[in-house]
Amino acid sequence: MSFRNIALASAFGAASLAIPSIAAADFPSDNPIRLVSPYGAGGAVDIAGRILSSVSGEFLDTRVDVVSLSGAGGQEAIEFVSSSEPDGYTLLITDYGPLVTTALREDVGYELEDWIPLVQITEVAPIFFARADSDYTSIEALIEAAQAAPDTISVGHGRHLSVPHLPLILLEAEADFSTIHLPTTGGSQALAFVLGGQVDIGASVPSTIQGGVDDGSLVALAVAAAERVTSMPDVPTLRELGYDVVLPAWYTIFAHRDVPEDRRAILEERILAALASEPALALGTRTGTDVQPLGAEASQTAYQTTIENLTAILDQIDE
Amino acid sequence: MIALYTAAHRDVLFAILLLLLGGAGLLDIRYGAWQPGPGVGNYLIPMVAYWVLVGAGAALLAGRLRPSKTEESVLTLSPWPVMAGLIWAGVYFIAVRYVGVAVSTSLFMAAAIWCLSPSGARGSRGIGIVSLASGAIFWVLFTQLAPILVSRQLLF
Amino acid sequence: MIEFLAEASALAFAPEVIFFACLGIFVGLTVGAIPGLSGDMAIAVLLPFVFVLEPTAALGLLVGIYKGSMFGGSISAITFGVPGTAGAAATVIDGYQAKLAGKPNRALHTALYSSLIGDTTSDLILIFLALPLALVALKFGPVEFFALYVVSLTLVAALTMGQVARGIAAAALGIMLAMIGRDPITGSQRLTFGMPELSGGIGLIPLLVGVFAVSEIMVQIGRLWASRRLAQTKTKEEAAEQPYDPSKDKMDWPTFRSTLGATMLGTGMGTFIGALPGAGASLAAFMSYGLAQRLSRRPQDFGKGSLEGVAAAEAGNSATAGATFIPLFAFGIPGSATAALFGAALIMMGITPGPTMMQSNMGIIYALFIILIYANLANLIISKVLLPVYSRLAMIQPRFVLPIVLGLAILGTYAAGNSVKDVWMLLAAGVLGVGLRWFSVPLGPLVLGFIVGPGLEESLRQALMLGRNDWTHLVTSPLALGIYLGTVALLIGFWLFTRSRRPDNRVPTKGGAA
Numbered sequence: 001m002s003f004r005n006i007a008l009a010s011a012f013g014a015a016s017l018a019i020p021s022i023a024a025a026d027f028p029s030d031n032p033i034r035l036v037s038p039y040g041a042g043g044a045v046d047i048a049g050r051i052l053s054s055v056s057g058e059f060l061d062t063r064v065d066v067v068s069l070s071g072a073g074g075q076e077a078i079e080f081v082s083s084s085e086p087d088g089y090t091l092l093i094t095d096y097g098p099l100v101t102t103a104l105r106e107d108v109g110y111e112l113e114d115w116i117p118l119v120q121i122t123e124v125a126p127i128f129f130a131r132a133d134s135d136y137t138s139i140e141a142l143i144e145a146a147q148a149a150p151d152t153i154s155v156g157h158g159r160h161l162s163v164p165h166l167p168l169i170l171l172e173a174e175a176d177f178s179t180i181h182l183p184t185t186g187g188s189q190a191l192a193f194v195l196g197g198q199v200d201i202g203a204s205v206p207s208t209i210q211g212g213v214d215d216g217s218l219v220a221l222a223v224a225a226a227e228r229v230t231s232m233p234d235v236p237t238l239r240e241l242g243y244d245v246v247l248p249a250w251y252t253i254f255a256h257r258d259v260p261e262d263r264r265a266i267l268e269e270r271i272l273a274a275l276a277s278e279p280a281l282a283l284g285t286r287t288g289t290d291v292q293p294l295g296a297e298a299s300q301t302a303y304q305t306t307i308e309n310l311t312a313i314l315d316q317i318d319e
Numbered sequence: 320m321i322a323l324y325t326a327a328h329r330d331v332l333f334a335i336l337l338l339l340l341g342g343a344g345l346l347d348i349r350y351g352a353w354q355p356g357p358g359v360g361n362y363l364i365p366m367v368a369y370w371v372l373v374g375a376g377a378a379l380l381a382g383r384l385r386p387s388k389t390e391e392s393v394l395t396l397s398p399w400p401v402m403a404g405l406i407w408a409g410v411y412f413i414a415v416r417y418v419g420v421a422v423s424t425s426l427f428m429a430a431a432i433w434c435l436s437p438s439g440a441r442g443s444r445g446i447g448i449v450s451l452a453s454g455a456i457f458w459v460l461f462t463q464l465a466p467i468l469v470s471r472q473l474l475f
Numbered sequence: 476m477i478e479f480l481a482e483a484s485a486l487a488f489a490p491e492v493i494f495f496a497c498l499g500i501f502v503g504l505t506v507g508a509i510p511g512l513s514g515d516m517a518i519a520v521l522l523p524f525v526f527v528l529e530p531t532a533a534l535g536l537l538v539g540i541y542k543g544s545m546f547g548g549s550i551s552a553i554t555f556g557v558p559g560t561a562g563a564a565a566t567v568i569d570g571y572q573a574k575l576a577g578k579p580n581r582a583l584h585t586a587l588y589s590s591l592i593g594d595t596t597s598d599l600i601l602i603f604l605a606l607p608l609a610l611v612a613l614k615f616g617p618v619e620f621f622a623l624y625v626v627s628l629t630l631v632a633a634l635t636m637g638q639v640a641r642g643i644a645a646a647a648l649g650i651m652l653a654m655i656g657r658d659p660i661t662g663s664q665r666l667t668f669g670m671p672e673l674s675g676g677i678g679l680i681p682l683l684v685g686v687f688a689v690s691e692i693m694v695q696i697g698r699l700w701a702s703r704r705l706a707q708t709k710t711k712e713e714a715a716e717q718p719y720d721p722s723k724d725k726m727d728w729p730t731f732r733s734t735l736g737a738t739m740l741g742t743g744m745g746t747f748i749g750a751l752p753g754a755g756a757s758l759a760a761f762m763s764y765g766l767a768q769r770l771s772r773r774p775q776d777f778g779k780g781s782l783e784g785v786a787a788a789e790a791g792n793s794a795t796a797g798a799t800f801i802p803l804f805a806f807g808i809p810g811s812a813t814a815a816l817f818g819a820a821l822i823m824m825g826i827t828p829g830p831t832m833m834q835s836n837m838g839i840i841y842a843l844f845i846i847l848i849y850a851n852l853a854n855l856i857i858s859k860v861l862l863p864v865y866s867r868l869a870m871i872q873p874r875f876v877l878p879i880v881l882g883l884a885i886l887g888t889y890a891a892g893n894s895v896k897d898v899w900m901l902l903a904a905g906v907l908g909v910g911l912r913w914f915s916v917p918l919g920p921l922v923l924g925f926i927v928g929p930g931l932e933e934s935l936r937q938a939l940m941l942g943r944n945d946w947t948h949l950v951t952s953p954l955a956l957g958i959y960l961g962t963v964a965l966l967i968g969f970w971l972f973t974r975s976r977r978p979d980n981r982v983p984t985k986g987g988a989a
Binding site: 391400 | 505509640641643644646647648650651654658660661663664665666689692693694696697698699700701703873874875877878879881882883885886889890895898902905906909912913914915916928931932935936939940944
């Protein structure tokens, strides 16, 4: 071999040693990112995650897989993410139910501070609804009837102390009436029971009842959010009606605290860009998800506020 | 060792187990820590189930008090092969986690088939071929296909 | 309407769509046959293909997987005694016994044809009668669901004549196993005995595969071992080890005709239960099985390899396939995990499942209907090619098959949940199964009790909450009353029927009902 060849070979050799360290700097592109959801596949949280995964190639340079681990009331998903390598490739996407409510009610294997919100994808408003031919087509009518005959009107509200249930509890406390709270397996069963006349009122989120409202078989009474829902602009907020019940639920992507800060920053930046893109917003509209991404700081504030609110509510009802 | 017990003995034993289990359960509901909840508590169905167990146990005993004259077939089973099978299964799983699918499967299948074969058939090449083939197929199935289908960083 | 049909046909019969549907069927058959892996898992993972492929091609793929996995589970149930999917649980009972009796080919073909009939009928009902059936399904509230669950347990627990007490005990045991973990209404923990591993409850797959398959394998290992050591063997294994003669096990018209009644029964029951949100394919299969036995001319064959039993269970299971979409398409209510997945796929395509879906998306929805129907045919063709292979596989000597199937069950269960404790639960369930067999306790009621337990509890507590703790509320609904009375009448009729037949019936039974 001539000197020239040896020199070239050495240069290549040195360069190839340098390449791994360059590759290591390309954080997300080595492996697919897994977004773990504590809810069943096909639900609203799942779909929010899939919006991100549809644009992930361009913005994150890697695939984003939505993995649904709904066992143990959603705790399986949380445990899975906590026990995974904190390298930023395994993230949690959830609303506050499995993460916060359960942690406040029982001993779980983590602290609420262990979870750092990266990006809040959207916010959903709990909504009360009834069948179109019901006697209670407005909140006022409902409250009046319930006060006249306490514990006779039934409200199907998803799981016990879930996202739609808590606003109901708050509303009853504030307006001083009481109804029969019927726990159901979820929003779909609440919808089924309302349509079938098994319960008088339902409480769920807008995506569950959009179809029914659009075709006139359901009427939405009020939302427990700060502003009206864009897809149902005629539905008043409870605040407008004079009841200060605002308890929206966010769908947020969390990373475990042990994930290095620089990786969290990269993820936040790229995910925000991805969700603000045209295709993501269009997909959001198509799927009925109001994509309004918030960065880490704003998400953290929302997270903290929710924890405080929930702690207060749960103390109030003694759980 | 062939099982010694008749159907009647077994039924009585089972009935006693049911009564014990149902009774223990009912005591647990009475004295144990059961969380309250909305509406009827969450002890309701367990309580009903325990009562059913007690009732079924009693009915079974009552049925056996009248001697039955008909022949009944019961399962004859030696416990040792069953235990050996369970131990094999447990050790196989542990081996798969530490040594890998292909190797463990081939070895363990070979061992199992060898044990189960009558002495005449033990030396045949068939055992070797089947073991290696199953090792290969399991490897393809669980390290290549399954991760794609189940989409988690799996297994081995 | 005609122009929509033309558009829909063009979409549905595109070569790409047909290709993906067949691919889906292959994937489904494979996944369904592996114990522990289910079609739903594959569908969930492949959902992103909705973004990548043409909408109809993606739907074709998902439909193919769905149909393929249903039948794949049944193939595994009959061939190896392993219920590959929960819906195949009732098929194992008679299907595997049929194979042991030397008729795997007839059992597999019975399963195939009754699945086909059930599935296609259910798809046609989805297409033409979705709304009326959905409105009936809506009438089912907590009181009616409770009645349904109670009745299903009663039917199945009392299946084996002369063993009613044991059957009921098994059902209660199954319900208790389902209670371990979290209570469905409040989510609080229960019966975990301080073990955090139990806080998630016992998984359906470890229990199902363990109780049916692992215990069966253990029992057969015991028998094989014993027969090895005895000089004279007069056990059933002799018969099984004899060379299998396929020519004696052909499916023929008289055999098929004898199972047709059971198939029709299963189809009706399966379609109805499939349309009830939350009820489930296993429930449909077990109820069809139970009902078929009550109405059969040869009830004593059930549990010993009756092809009617296989036909009823399979038709019941498969008839939920189309019906499960009824609440989704009519009202946007996903009645099963699969429906939720398809709902998600539709949402990702911009179609909101529900009342407004039909008007705005007729082309694609009708294309989906067409795909549902022809996927059945594709499944038939592909399976007809595979079945002889499986029949041969089924009759390979047990000493080869048993360890391999056990290994498959273990790894499949692990792969399904990626959790080590699932495998230990699998083995524990196997021990439970062996114990139950030793006590001559039927396994079907245990599994059904486990499957139905959460729904039973939830509906009871919901009903009591609505009725304000008044137990008579449970019989105030005419529909529920009808269900209870109908079942009582059926059971009484059956009891009288078997009593009158007993002199002719050579199978000895204990006197009385317990």
